[in-house]
Amino acid sequence: MTKLLIIATSLFLQIQMTTNTGTLEVSKNITEKFWVNGVCDMCQTRIQKAALSVKGVKMANWDIESKILTVIFNPEKCTLNDIKSKIAAVGHDNDTFKAPDDVYDQLHFCCKYERI
Template sequence: MKNILIGMILLFVTLSTQAQDKKNKNAKYEIEVGGNCDLCKKRIEKAAFSVKGVKSAEYHLDDNILHLIINEEKCSVLDIKKAIAKVGHDTDEVKATIEDYENLHSCCHYERK
């Protein structure tokens, strides 16, 4: 009887842990991205949408925040930050290379941190 009770407890703990590990299909994130103008906005949003699993990407020039809705089963925020850095824009975790930044149009040269 004691073994059955212990087995049931272990089963319950295992199932509840697995349920918590599920990825969210509509996770919302906000990330800061360096940018200046409408060209930046279009480039940043296009880079975000190039990552499979991005459902929504809207960049706000007034506060330099990219609002995202993503399927965490298909991508991560880090994947998106890497894609944005490849097109020349810095995020908090991933910085664009000097070459990628220099390739931006002159009006797009934002102040780097």
């Protein structure tokens, strides 16, 4: 029984260690936050989908209330501007790029955010 416990704990610690070395790779994962204009759940899905469609983006989370998008991506595979331009291309203004007017005009009526 004690032997088993030892095996289990060492296994756990070992995996813990490997995952710790995993976090050393964090340099391959940058977290960035920026402002993206939008209003509703549908905007959220569209923005996150657009961000995730960029190769190298691992996570995208847009908060409706603060309008802040948090992205985690691999800088070797894409740049922050790749993500921002992709989001603008699907109709959402952000702090660097403005969405093309025709794309904005075609957004669902509930998604028509106020442009600044």
